[in-house]
Each structure stands twice: as structure tokens, then as C-alpha cells.
Amino acid sequence: MPDTEKATLYYQNKTIRYTVRRSARRRTVGITIDAQGVRIAAPRRMPLEQVIALVNTKARWIADKHTEFKSRTGPRKRFVSGEEFLYLGRRVSLQVQSEDRSPHQGRKLSKPRSSIQPELFDFSFLPIKPRPRAAVALKGNVLHVQADASSMQSTKEVREILEGWYRTRAEEVIARRVQHYALQLGWRMPIVLIRNQKKRWGSCNAKGELRFNWRLVMLPLPVLDYVVVHEMAHLKVLNHSPRFWALVEQIMPDYKARHQALHELGMGLYW
Template sequence: MTDAAQHSIVFGGETFAFLIERTARRKTVAISVGFDGVRVLAPSDLDDERVLGIVRKKGAWLLRKQAAYRELGGQPVAKEFVSGETFHYLGRQYRLKLIPDETAVTTRIAARGSTFVAPVLPNGHASVQRAAVRSGLKHWYRARALQHFPLRARRIAETLGIPTPPVKVVDQSKRWGSCDEQGRVRLNWRLVMAPMPLVDYVIAHEACHILEHNHSGRFWRLLETIMPDYEDRVNRLNRIGHLLIW
């Protein structure tokens, strides 16, 4: 049996409301963050103050997680990967069309006009077919991301007057990009679904971190210097971001 009680903490000017859910099956406290907020699971014999103390110690981590989910703009969309569904590439809409093909050992996507053509084995189980189409789309998008992202990064690096950073295309569902202390930029393959101005914003944001490693005033001034309309681009990405996550 699980008991739950409402609590909240304030950290870094942010208020985190959550339920402490207790169960005798747990031996330690587990904290998770998702689009629906913060969830805390705790042993039934651990008092509130100790649980809240553990949550407070994770305050900085909670801030980072919350910011990452806020960046995506909302709940991911549910996709069925069936004919007629809409997908995006560089901001353009494409309709998915499944084509029965007895030779389709793997589903390789082809873009024809405004259609994504997906050959699939006929009479296959629906769940297997969906998995094959999803895998095929992911492979297609990653290939396009590898084609576009390094070129855009080179142009932005030239504007900043820095060497072109190494760019790695990664699979991450909670953020669009990151830059490590060595100046290596990681970009979510899903970003290639967004219009190019929004792709450029994310790359510019991460490239500016090569010169300014935090979000200080100097960082935002640097970003504004090379991209005066970056705030508009942020707002656009926030509005559509969740539509690109599946």
C-alpha cells in the first residue's frame, strides 16, 4: 500500500511542488522529474523532514531538470507511425505513407515531394511494423542531422571568430543541445525537424558556451551580438518543441 502527502520546497527562486509517496517496499528515496512535475518515492518509515532534506540537497539538479523540460515546451506527441501521419523536416510538413513490400527486411525512408515513403513487410504485426517505421525515420533524420549540423556550426563559428567545434549528433529526449568544457557540441537529432533558424539558434547558443561557460550577462550579450532576434527564436522553439519529440 502507498501513502502520499503534498509538499513543496523553494530553491533558487523556483517552487517545486510534489507528492511524497511512501511504500514499505522502498529502502531509499527516489526523485524523478518529468513533464508532469516532480515525484518523490520514500520508505514508509522515513519521516518528512529527512525526506525533504534529501530533496533540498537535490535542488540544483531539480533546477537543471526543470529547465530542460521547459526547453521542450510541453508533453511529447504520441505517434502511431501509420499512413497519413504528419512529420516535419527543417520546418516543412511531410505525410507518412506506408508501402507494402515483401523485400523490406528493414524500413528505409525516402522523401518524395512532401511524402515520407516507408516500405514495410505486408501482413506484419502492427507493433512490429510501427517499430520498423520509427527506426527507419530515426535513421533518416540522423543522417540529415549529420549532413546539416556541422555545416551550420562552421558558419556560426566563423561569425564568432572561433575554430569550428566538433559536433556530435546524439539521442536525448530532454534537451536540444549541450557543450562540454572541451568545446564539443552535442545536438539532438530531433532538432533537424525544426526550421533552420531554430536549428541555428541552438547551435549558436551552444557555440557561445565555448567562450562563456555559463548563462551570465556576457553570454547573452555575446549571443545577441551574432543573433539579435534570438529571443524570438527561443519563443518559437518553445512553442513547437514538444511536437518534435517522439
């Protein structure tokens, strides 16, 4: 039977689609409900009919949790002045400035100012790529974006500019957090890649490359750190065995609370 299958839960007036993933290491059925939807982990040899029957016994709980997570997403973001976004867990207000009428035209905007504590990140031997002239500047709790407001595509342009800024910040912040833990653990600094992942916060492959979702930089630093530690633990243990979780707990004793926070906050990070 295939390792991944689709199924649907019907409960009262709700229709909830979910994915069933099988693994040879699984002995029981596990249910995960988060920003990526409902996912079921099941033993490889368990027939789909048996998985569906077990899921149906949890129908009310799944429906309630699914509704709860959907309610946290809120309305879709509008990329106009006054809209609120998250950066390292704090709310910042978007301010769109027209390129053709901005009083700052022809002058460089100040570089985005990080709210991160310098003592955690100032490693002089970590190379930082030079930044191009910025179209985004974070000043206090206001995120200034310079765009052509007269264009019919202005909203799309603002979104693209904003996403580019977040990806750049993610490259810097996440790389430094990985290095922080690598130094703490005495491990070699792995390759860190930032990606636009739709279904994962992070991943680690057999080559020792770590991939992270750029949206993580919206989270509070302790929650972002959980994802960093989780993926770094995969450098030593590539599965989710008890040995893996013991290693995560050794590095981060309160990882369960941070893991829960990731599930609760993650829903609001997808635009």
C-alpha cells in the same frame, strides 16, 4: 544540500512534479516550463522549503502554462501511412511501402531531397559521409519509408527506420550550420555529435565538443540555428552569465524570439 531535488506542486485538481536545480551563480528563483516539464533554478544555499513556498505563489501561472504546453503535444504518433511529421519546419506525410509488394523493390530509392537553400550549405571542403542504400526517400511533402508491412513488428520497424533517417539528416544539417557560423565568426570548427538527448536540445563540454538532439532537424531552420548559436557561444563562455547572453545577442540579435519559438514548438517533437 544536493544540487538537484524533486518536489510537487498541487493546484486545484492538478499535480505537477518539478525539478529544483541549484547553482552558486543564481541569486533569484527562475521557472522554466517547456517540453522537458517544469524546472526551477534556485540559489545553492536556499532551503527547499523556501523554494517550494516561492513556487506555490506562482501556482496558477505554472498550472496554466503546464496545461498549455501539454495541449500542444497532441496525440502520440502512429507510424502508419498518412501520419504527419515535421522536417525543417514543414509538414510531411508518411507513406509506408511494403518491401515485399513495393513496385520499387530491387531498385534504389532516390536520396532524400533537402529543402535547405544550397547557398547556405554548399561548402565543398566539408566531408560528407557516403550514404548507404536508403530505406527512406523524401519526395515533395511525402516521406516514403520502405518496410516489411507483413510483419507484426512493422510499426516498430518504421519508427526505427524513420528515426535513423532523421539522425542522418541531423548530422548533415547541424554540422553545416555549425560550420556556417564558425566561418562567419572566424572560429575553429568544433566537434559536432548528434545524440538522443531526452532533456536537452544541446550541450557543450570543456573539451569544446558540441552535442545536439537529433530532433532539432524537425524545427524551422531559424529555430535550429538558435540552438546552434547558443551552444557555440558556450565555446567562449561556459555559463549563462550576462557575458554569455551578450555574446549570443551579438551573433544573433533576435535570439529571444527564436528562443521563445523553441519553447513553443519543442513540445511536439517527442514521439
